[in-house]
Amino acid sequence: MSTSDEISDDAAIYERGRLAFWLRHERWSLRDAALILLDVDPDTGRYDEGDDDEDPRILAFMCFRDDFPSAWDDSPDEIRKLRRGLSDIRRIAMSAEPSAVEILRTPDEWTSWAVSKNVPVAWVAWARARHLIGQTEGDIADQQGESSLSQRERTSLLVIIAALARELKIDLGKPSKAADAIENLTVSIGARVASRTIEDYLKKVPDALERRGR
Numbered sequence: 001m002s003t004s005d006e007i008s009d010d011a012a013i014y015e016r017g018r019l020a021f022w023l024r025h026e027r028w029s030l031r032d033a034a035l036i037l038l039d040v041d042p043d044t045g046r047y048d049e050g051d052d053d054e055d056p057r058i059l060a061f062m063c064f065r066d067d068f069p070s071a072w073d074d075s076p077d078e079i080r081k082l083r084r085g086l087s088d089i090r091r092i093a094m095s096a097e098p099s100a101v102e103i104l105r106t107p108d109e110w111t112s113w114a115v116s117k118n119v120p121v122a123w124v125a126w127a128r129a130r131h132l133i134g135q136t137e138g139d140i141a142d143q144q145g146e147s148s149l150s151q152r153e154r155t156s157l158l159v160i161i162a163a164l165a166r167e168l169k170i171d172l173g174k175p176s177k178a179a180d181a182i183e184n185l186t187v188s189i190g191a192r193v194a195s196r197t198i199e200d201y202l203k204k205v206p207d208a209l210e211r212r213g214r
Contacts, residue, residue: 018043019064019123023132027104034089036107037114038082039063039122064123077180085119092117108134120194158208161201175202 022028022036032042044062061082093113097103105113111133114121127133162172170178179199186193 019127020130020132023107023127025107027106028110029102029104030090030093033105033110034086034093035061037089037110037119037121038085040082089114089119092119107132118191120192120197122194122196154204155208155211158201158205159212162205162209172202172205175199178202 018041019036022032022042028036035042040061041064044060061079111121111124111127115124124133165172165178165182170181172178176195176199179195179202182198182202183193183195186198
């Protein structure tokens, strides 16, 4: 699937939600930014910070991309992922600026900050294609890295992924479930890659195997 195809597929999903509405705001608070960067609509995300200001407790949320409501009893795995992501973003932001919780920044500034800190933001390509945010240095670097790979190199990397997945008994025939398993592996080495990003790559594996088998 090409980048243009991915953007086209995402468009039908995001345009049903309210992401564009938030990207047109002049400023975001840290609380709103953390949710938006993790693909959650702040108007639907409810969380209780509890006794520990660095450990927000998610009660329920609705994603921009999937457009579905989730609650602790219905989707505990998703809740745990979101809690971890929110805590990480808050702690990283406040490690440099203890008063960051009170600071307002533009969507461009928050997005660029997230990219610079390797925080996966699922909607960056979609928003950039619609000129809702500017192009970050990280985006440019990613594009240069992707374009520098030849078709043969991309195929080889995808075949390697398939081989490793088989060895680990990860079923790539179920890309969504496989992506969740691989995301957990990336978390375990301290270099998280979002499951949605992983799933996009896993969906390219069958074509790569077909090309290599010719």
